[in-house]
Amino acid sequence: xxxxxxxxxxxxxxxxxxxxxxxxxxxxxxxxxxxxxxxxxxxxxxxxxxxxxxxxxxxxxxxxxxxxxxxxxxxxxxxxxxxxxxxxxxxxxxxxxxxxxxxxxxxxxxxxxxxxxxxxxxxxxxxxxxxxxxxxxxxxxxxxxxxxxxxxxxxxxxxxxxxxxxxxxxxxxxxxxxxxxxxxxxxxxxxxxxxxxxxxxxxxxxxxxxxxxxxxxxxxxxxxxxxxxxxxxxxxxxxxxxxxxxxxxxxxxxxxxxxxxxxxxxxxxxxxxxxxxxxxxxxxxxxxxxxxxxxxxxxxxxxxxxxxxxxxxxxxx
Amino acid sequence: xxxxxxxxxxxxxxxxxxxxxxxxxxxxxxxxxxxxxxxxxxxxxxxxxxxxxxxxxxxxxxxxxxxxxxxxxxxxxxxxxxxxxxxxxxxxxxxxxxxxxxxxxxxxxxxxxxxxxxxxxxxxxxxxxxxxxxxxxxxxxxxxxxxxxxxxxxxxxxxxxxxxxxxxxxxxxxxxxxxxxxxxxxxxxxxxxxxxxxxxxxxxxxxxxxxxxxxxxxxxxxxxxxxxxxxxxxxxxxxxxxxxxxxxx
Numbered sequence: 001x002x003x004x005x006x007x008x009x010x011x012x013x014x015x016x017x018x019x020x021x022x023x024x025x026x027x028x029x030x031x032x033x034x035x036x037x038x039x040x041x042x043x044x045x046x047x048x049x050x051x052x053x054x055x056x057x058x059x060x061x062x063x064x065x066x067x068x069x070x071x072x073x074x075x076x077x078x079x080x081x082x083x084x085x086x087x088x089x090x091x092x093x094x095x096x097x098x099x100x101x102x103x104x105x106x107x108x109x110x111x112x113x114x115x116x117x118x119x120x121x122x123x124x125x126x127x128x129x130x131x132x133x134x135x136x137x138x139x140x141x142x143x144x145x146x147x148x149x150x151x152x153x154x155x156x157x158x159x160x161x162x163x164x165x166x167x168x169x170x171x172x173x174x175x176x177x178x179x180x181x182x183x184x185x186x187x188x189x190x191x192x193x194x195x196x197x198x199x200x201x202x203x204x205x206x207x208x209x210x211x212x213x214x215x216x217x218x219x220x221x222x223x224x225x226x227x228x229x230x231x232x233x234x235x236x237x238x239x240x241x242x243x244x245x246x247x248x249x250x251x252x253x254x255x256x257x258x259x260x261x262x263x264x265x266x267x268x269x270x271x272x273x274x275x276x277x278x279x280x281x282x283x284x285x286x287x288x289x290x291x292x293x294x295x296x297x298x299x300x301x302x303x304x305x306x307x308x309x310x311x312x313x314x315x316x317x
Numbered sequence: 318x319x320x321x322x323x324x325x326x327x328x329x330x331x332x333x334x335x336x337x338x339x340x341x342x343x344x345x346x347x348x349x350x351x352x353x354x355x356x357x358x359x360x361x362x363x364x365x366x367x368x369x370x371x372x373x374x375x376x377x378x379x380x381x382x383x384x385x386x387x388x389x390x391x392x393x394x395x396x397x398x399x400x401x402x403x404x405x406x407x408x409x410x411x412x413x414x415x416x417x418x419x420x421x422x423x424x425x426x427x428x429x430x431x432x433x434x435x436x437x438x439x440x441x442x443x444x445x446x447x448x449x450x451x452x453x454x455x456x457x458x459x460x461x462x463x464x465x466x467x468x469x470x471x472x473x474x475x476x477x478x479x480x481x482x483x484x485x486x487x488x489x490x491x492x493x494x495x496x497x498x499x500x501x502x503x504x505x506x507x508x509x510x511x512x513x514x515x516x517x518x519x520x521x522x523x524x525x526x527x528x529x530x531x532x533x534x535x536x537x538x539x540x541x542x543x544x545x546x547x548x549x550x551x552x553x554x555x556x557x558x559x560x561x562x563x564x565x566x
Contacts, residue, residue, distance in 0.1 A: 069483070070446065070456060070458075071449075071455050071456070074450060092477050093458075093459060093474075093475070093476040093477045094476075094477070096442050096458070097446065097456075097458050098446075099446075100411070100442075100443040100446035100447045100450070101446050101447070101449065101450035101456075102450075103443070103447065104412065104415060104446070104447035104448075104450035104451050105450055107412070108412070108531070109412045109530070109531035109532045110411070110412070110441070110443050111532060112440070112441045112442055112443060113440060113442075122535070125440075126440065127438065127439050127440055127537070128328070128334045128343060128437070128438060128440070129437065129440065130540060131333070131334050131336075131539075131540070132334060132336050132343055132537050132538065132539060132540070133537070133538050133539075133540050134534055134536070134537050135534075135535040135536045135537075135538075136532050136533065136534055136535060137532070137535055138531060138532050138533075139531050139532070140531045140532075173453065173455070175454070175455045175485065175486040175489075176455035176457075176483055176484065176485045176486065176489075177483065177484040177485075178481075178482075178483055179471065179482035179483055179484055180481070180482045181476075181478065181479070181480070181481045181482075182479045182480045182481075182482075183478040183479045184479045192477070196565070196566070220566060228495070231496070232495075232496060237479060237480075238461070238475045238479070238480070238496065239475075239476075239477060239478060239479045244437065244440070245355075245434070245435060245495060247477065252565050253559070253563070253565040253566065264330065264437075270543065273565070274559070274563045275543075276559070282548075287546075287548070288545075289543050289546075290546045291543075291544075291546040291547070291563065292546055292547060292548075292549050292555055292558055292559070292563075293546060293547070293548045293549065294548070294551070294552065294555050295548060296551075296552070301552055304551075304552040304553075305555070308552055308553055308555075308556040309556065309566070312556070312560065312566070315566055316565070316566055
């Protein structure tokens with residue numbers, strides 16, 4: 001029994017959610033091998049080798065894997081899948097994109113978005129936007145599993161020294177091409193891993209008004225989130241969307257401002273430890289899951305909130 | 318060119334689902350059903366491509382019980398030309414669905430297949446990618462902009478980091494994000510016309526593919542409920558609670 005886990009990285013650094021996936025994989029089996037496929041990604045292979053839970057690193061360096069095109073990556077994973085019982089990746093846009101191709105090639109039914117590992121073949125996963133939890137048992141011999149990163153603690157990063165094996169690239173189909181990636185660069189913490197998230201919804205009324213949100217986020221060293229309505233309206237870019245089809249976040253503090261609380265939004269944030277809702281509609285569904293609700297006009301409340309925060313002697317970072 | 322668009326019937330996105338007491342699933346009796354929302358985006362994009370003159374025919378396919386035909390009728394009412402209903406009275410996993418769709422593709426030979434990026438019931442997010450792999454076609458998932466060229470498509474994809482643009486050769490599989498377009502409503506005359514459009518019938522288990530489910534659902538339960546919270550009177554109280562009670566700032 002052993003696990004092949006596919007690392008997510010940008011050819012320079014490991015993406016943090018890989019550590020959460022490693023920690024989930026360790027609940028499946030102790031023998032974890034990690035595939036680092038990329039171009040000029042030796043530093044990533046070394047970084048992964050230092051993770052104590054990792055027993056071996058498979059390092060495949062080729063321009064074919066520079067942009068993780070699923071058409072190129074999936075055949076490499078499939079070719080190396082023989083020796084493993086589980087193929088694991090994060091259930092984010094990286095893992096969701098390529099893993100089903102691997103599962104199809106292996107004729108395996110994938111288990112998506114696992115939030116709990118009960119045993120090597122039994123998992124818990126949310127369905128219906130997290131309004132129900134299904135416990136499922138995979139009867140396949142080889143199992144393809146994507147895990148919801150925010151449901152598992154990140155694995156410790158250093159102290160290990162796994163062996164790094166170089167492996168060969170495989171032929172690629174050459175029918176898809178990477179053109180460009182427009183990443184939103186921000187000084188703020190990443191939405192997926194931030195301790196505090198401040199989110200705005202349609203109640204903000206415009207993109208300019210999102211400054212009220214970002215001012216508070218900066219004061220609290222928080223990430224900025226948004227409801228789908230706010231993204232659809234063009235107030236803020238798609239990578240900020242929290243919800244069933246956006247990102248799932250589990251911060252210590254989630255502040256929802258001008259967000260009514262559609263079930264699709266709640267799916268992305270209701271596991272947060274403390275939830276604050278600021279909304280002028282006292283009947284808004286968001287209040288039903290908020291620990292602290294403030295029924296108020298956000299255009300008055302947010303500047304007041306900032307000035308109250310400014311009065312505090314210390315703010316946790 | 319020809320498009321195959323796949324649509325699924327699911328519990329309507331506005332319905333607050335209820336888990337069955339015996340843990341066997343969720344209540345579906347007398348519950349409003351509709352087309353999986355991003356599947357509507359898939360249909361809309363197909364229709365727009367047809368309106369642009371580059372696409373000659375749209376075939377809408379669904380897999381499910383008799384009532385699943387409603388989703389095909391809806392696609393026909395907004396502009397699909399004909400339908401296919403692959404009948405199955407039991408739940409089929411994405412792997413089995415992809416195998417059935419592959420059979421349909423082999424018969425219909427479309428240049429493009431459009432699907433929603435995820436079904437809002439099982440939230441699997443697998444079918445399009447699996448189908449692409451089985452056909453050995455390229456894929457563009459989570460698509461929010463599609464530009465059709467002569468022999469390829471340029472597609473903007475929504476990813477965690479922002480946006481990514483890829484170019485995929487035809488034939489290709491596209492899975493659609495909700496932001497790809499604004500699905501239109503069917504007009505009454507078009508709903509009437511759609512009733513006359515043909516829907517071919519097939520039976521899933523007669524297609525010669527292994528659709529046995531591999532993942533067994535042991536139980537379905539409600540997620541833990543959150544404790545009821547409180548309303549605070551003003552911003553000062555909120556900040557004080559966050560600082561001194563919740564101790565999160």
